[in-house]
């Protein structure tokens with residue numbers, strides 16, 4: 015079990031990019047130590063909370079997890095079972111942003127070594143993200159202000175700038191990756207998220223525009239938790 019919050023070192027003497035890389039290494043190391051059973055249990059619990067967080071949305075964007083990331087496979091199936099249209103990242107040349115619709119787990123395939131699996135269907139342009147009512151993002155860590163540490167491509171920072179203004183962004187992390195005692199390094203290009211989804215709960219962050227009237231307006235779920243810790 016890995017329930018202890020990640021200890022983020024003091025990186026104030028480092029450039030943001032170097033500080034981020036240091037913390038990425040720590041998180042990746044912890045992620046690599048999880049057992050298959052832990053990952054599977056977390057995936058089921060994460061799906062439960064993500065479905066709650068998505069609420070009434072009819073179109074969402076999700077990512078297809080790689081082996082050590084919080085798994086989105088049960089979530090993808092749960093969204094499909096509810097008839098929710100799901101947009102998934104497709105990497106074009108130079109890691110260009112494109113999207114394709116989820117069409118079943120069997121349809122997902124790794125198109126190039128090291129890249130996340132992608133649907134086989136037609137690629138939609140980067141602007142297709144404007145159709146998503148909620149954007150679920152991968153993250154290695156998130157702090158209490160919603161600063162998100164990603165894998166380092168800047169892919170999702172660009173996605174969040176292209177989404178329809180006001181679209182809530184939710185980061186999916188393991189519980190220990192929600193950093194409470196420090197702020198993560200950030201630059202002006204980083205786009206903060208509005209909420210965090212973990213295997214034990216999901217909640218809107220202080221300062222999120224969705225914390226008050228936004229929730230009802232967007233038809234999003236009410237924050238919640240389950241007793242099971244993963």
Ligand SMILES: Nc1nc2c(c(=O)[nH]1)N(C=O)[C@@H](CNc1ccc(C(=O)N[C@@H](CCC(=O)O)C(=O)O)cc1)CN2
Nearest residue numbers: 077078079080103127128129130152164165167169170
């Ligand atoms: N599951 C998942 N999907 C995601 C992201 C993520 O963090 N997680 N991304 C978040 O931004 C975007 C993809 N970002 C990527 C950034 C770089 C490389 C990359 O450089 N791949 C190398 C191989 C790397 C390796 O072997 O480890 C390559 O293509 O040559 C791949 C994806 C969109 N999809």
Ligand SMILES: Nc1ncnc2c1ncn2[C@@H]1O[C@H](COP(=O)(O)OP(=O)(O)OP(=O)(O)O)[C@@H](O)[C@H]1O
Nearest residue numbers: 034162163164165166167168169170171172203204
């Ligand atoms: N909107 C943007 N336009 C141009 N470059 C950007 C943008 N956002 C981020 N970048 C650049 O992309 C690189 C990686 O950014 P960053 O470290 O924030 O990635 P990340 O958030 O960890 O990764 P990801 O968003 O893919 O999950 C940095 O060099 C950053 O300057």
